[in-house]
Amino acid sequence: MANEKSVAVLGAGMHPWGKWGRNFIEYGLAAAGDALKESGVDWTDIQYVAGADTIRNGYPGFIAGATFAQALGWTGARVSSAYAACASGAQAINNARAQILAGLCDVALVVGADTTPKGFFKPVGGDRKDDPDWLRFHLMGATNPTYFALYARRRIELFGATEADFATVKVKNARHGLENPYARYKKEVTVEEVLASPMVADPLRLLEICATSDGGAALVLCSMEFAKKHGTQDLVTIDAVSTVTPRFPQIIIEMPNFSTDSSAAVATVGPTFKESVALAAYEEAGIGPEDISLAEVYDLSSALELDWYEDIGLCKQGEAEKLLRDGDTTLGGRVPVNASGGLSCFGEAIPAQAIAQVCELVWQLRGQATGRQVKGATVGITANQGLFGHGSSVIVSR
Amino acid sequence: MTTKTRVPAIDGWFTMDEHAPALLGSRCTSCANVAFPRETYFCRNPHCQGNEFVEIPLSRTGTVWSYTNAGYQPPEPFVAADPYVPFAICAVALAAEQMVVMGQVVPGVGVDDLNVGDEVELVLDTLYADDEHEYMVWKWRPMAATGTTIRQEA
Secondary structure (H helix, E strand, O other), rough: OOOOEEEEEEEEEEEEEEOOOOHHHHHHHHHHHHHHHOOOOOHHHHHEEEEEOOOOOOOOOOOHHHHHHHHHOOOEEEEEEEEEEEEEEHHHHHHHHHHHHHHOEEEEEEEEEOOOOOOOOOOOOOOOOOOHHHHHHHHHOHHHHHHHHHHHHHHHHOOOOOHHHHHHHHHHHHHHHOOOOOOOOOOOOOHHHHHHHHHHEEOEEEEEOOOOOOOEEEEEEOOHHHHHHHOOOEEEEEEEEEEEOOOOOOOOOOOOEEOOOOOOOOOOOOOOHHHHHHHHHHHHHOOHHOOOOEEEEEOOOOHHHHHHHHOOOOOOOOOOOHHHHHHOOOOOOOOOOOOOHHHHOOEEEEEHHHHHHHHHHHHHOOOOOOOOOOOOOOEEEEEEHHHHHHEEEEEEEE | OOEEEEOOOOOOOOOOOOOOOOOEEEEEEOOOOOOOOOOOOOOOOOOOOOOEEEEEEOOOEEEEEEEEEEOOOOOOOOOOOOOOOEEEEEEEEEOOOOOOEEEOOOOOHHEEEEEEOOOOOOOEEEEEEEEOEEEEEEEEEEEOOOOOOOOOOO
8 A cells, every 4th residue: 555655664673561660761772673673774774763752751852862872872863853742653753754755864763762650640840830731730630531531421421332331442452462572461351350440530440541651662664765675575664644733623622721622713624633633644645444454542541442443434423332342343353453452451651652553553464463463454553642732643554 | 717818729710709700711802712721822713813812701600511530639739638539520511602611520529410411600619728828729510419418618
């Protein structure tokens, strides 16, 4: 399905997700080393390094492309860093892709890694009354799961979703991730166990909310011409990277906001933000949801995965529960979702996560996803969403 | 018992009217777009170049769009009571403004007392207190909560 805007994936690498308590550079270095080894390209031949940033371990200048480049040994390569909350990794991929498509470089390394603290994500400290992320914790006690729960409750109200449906997503993903060597949680759970876990944000329970993890992921990307010269077999390509903003007025409440936009003065038209993230990717790749073999979506909560089924066009609005209940999104079904185990089995390592989604698709499309292989997969899509109007979707094909 | 001075937990987001408080939004003088918290220097409407705004009180009542609760104590900068008391949070649709605004639900009202579509009203309640001040914030209170004890403002 490669098109004139495709770039080739020569290598993918990940450091296992977990709570290792080590420096994030170590995870990024391990992932980059594996991606380079897979690609058969020497580090010293990489012309461009695209880092995915986060802020928690210092500041974005530190958790950045240059830090990984220094750890690999400074070679004078061009470098960039991207911070876009949960979509940081996809923006780093997009930076590398743009350089390659513009003819400014032939081969690039994309790296993201993070070390995360235990418990709820919380904003950077201080007294910051002009930052909505700080203020929503201070004035409302609204954590990330608060927002996930508001969406989950809507599914119950509008579409008749049940708590058992949400738990079933967790059960499915836990099973998918059992043999994934990079997953943090490799343990089967039952619906009963999920529903017996403590309520965090009604109707979402502890086992249904994604943890925060340490991890690292990397990709070696190159031009189609470079890949041909390199003699790569079974070429996997990235055919689209969508990083669109929402459109005004945005009428679904989003983290970290206190309110939606008003649609009184300007009427709402067109798709919602999450729908538009995937639509832009489909449009760029020149394909549609019917072409998709598998999807890796951001299951920050169990219920949120169901929203994504609709947002990426696997089914119509209100039909996600049926898709789940029919087994369509389970390994062996029509279009498996989160064959990797998803965030449910990984926990989120923010700047690495959107890169990790693409790594999984690459291995799936090459038929190398041992223990979780989607048979005959030819096209995959990723979808993710983060704070402050950031989201991404990447389409990968073979 | 000494009376503490009641002050807003954040300036300019709501009126301190004890009986009929209102959230304070902005209306763009060019395109009439309403925003909360209020805009002061740019209009969110991509087709509008407006940069002048008037302050307007938002509707004091609305209907529950969705709701949840905080089963675990939220991290700082939330200031939690000791011991921690879970509370409900709801997102409320305002008809005139055609927008949804979040807020805590008053103490004593849990998720079992809430339904999507319920009518709720804006009230002021204490977010936290120190030795001298009670820091006030807006909360939502069901207008017809049956079988529930709702703490009235003293």
